[in-house]
Amino acid sequence: MKTFFNVQDLGNLQQALREAHEIKKDRFAFDTLGKNRTLLMIFFNNSLRTRLSTQKAAMNLGMNVIVLDVNAGAWKLETERGVIMDGDKSEHLLEAIPVMGSYCDLIGVRSFAGLTDRSYDYAETIVQQFVRYSGRPVFAMETATVHPLQAFADLITIEEHKTVARPKVVLTWAPHPKALPQAVPNSFAEWMNAADVDFVITHPEGYELDPQFVGKACVEYDQMKALEGADFVYAKNWSCPGVTRPEDYGKVLSKDMGWTIDAAHMAVTNNAHFMHCLPVRRGMIVTDDVIEAPTSLVIPEAANREISAQVVIKRMLESL
Numbered sequence: 001m002k003t004f005f006n007v008q009d010l011g012n013l014q015q016a017l018r019e020a021h022e023i024k025k026d027r028f029a030f031d032t033l034g035k036n037r038t039l040l041m042i043f044f045n046n047s048l049r050t051r052l053s054t055q056k057a058a059m060n061l062g063m064n065v066i067v068l069d070v071n072a073g074a075w076k077l078e079t080e081r082g083v084i085m086d087g088d089k090s091e092h093l094l095e096a097i098p099v100m101g102s103y104c105d106l107i108g109v110r111s112f113a114g115l116t117d118r119s120y121d122y123a124e125t126i127v128q129q130f131v132r133y134s135g136r137p138v139f140a141m142e143t144a145t146v147h148p149l150q151a152f153a154d155l156i157t158i159e160e161h162k163t164v165a166r167p168k169v170v171l172t173w174a175p176h177p178k179a180l181p182q183a184v185p186n187s188f189a190e191w192m193n194a195a196d197v198d199f200v201i202t203h204p205e206g207y208e209l210d211p212q213f214v215g216k217a218c219v220e221y222d223q224m225k226a227l228e229g230a231d232f233v234y235a236k237n238w239s240c241p242g243v244t245r246p247e248d249y250g251k252v253l254s255k256d257m258g259w260t261i262d263a264a265h266m267a268v269t270n271n272a273h274f275m276h277c278l279p280v281r282r283g284m285i286v287t288d289d290v291i292e293a294p295t296s297l298v299i300p301e302a303a304n305r306e307i308s309a310q311v312v313i314k315r316m317l318e319s320l
């Protein structure tokens, strides 16, 4: 595997889930696979789970790990071609990327959406330069439009906790004070479409996700109706994806607290498990009682980030 951005990059999804299951039973079974190999993790944005779980996964495989926080100690990077670099940016990404590639065998990149230029974000302008110029396999640690390590961990978690063959999974928008990217809901939708689940997306009008990710999902604007009989409730905020009104891309169109997941919302479900990728804002996305309930899966899904990362890194090592 040379890149990991989308569910298709894993090939057979059931096979990947079996591999995840095996790794979880013995996460040190391949602890020499990464000997004398180095993972470089590059963060343009903050992280807790991705940083720790991905490093742990690489260490489980015997790798060395280098972490670069681009905004804390590195030269400020110019990302556009054709500019006169007479400002505060000392180095161009087009030199920095091959240099970074020369120090490692695999690269993970976190680079969020700017949320001002939809075309720039949805072309994955930053990470695609890493693919093109690093000379190394590259995987997403959340890019402008996708967060596949999270979606894979979410699917592993659903597989572990489902009690029916084809559970009903509802992705629901929830309010947040700031504009957030669409990467998590995009990937979650993409991966649920590839899984054997009954998948429903609910959000206020104007928050329609890009059709390439919505796929065959049922879109229901009535949140309570969408939640009826759900086995899993996946809450997440996202800013306007600009599908119906491109001029609204990246904007906060609603802070309707009626969409916050509370006991009344969970009451119409099939005693659903609550899920969220974290970090989560309590009182905005979800109430304390729901996130603290025994049915909440926020900690197990975060723990499964180590497993999803290990499957991906293992496959990349095997393809070197």
Ligand code: CP
Pocket (backbone or CB within 6 Å): 046, 047, 048, 049, 050, 051, 142, 150, 277, 278, 279
């Ligand atoms: N869910 C997730 O990616 O968490 P971090 O932003 O803390 O890495």
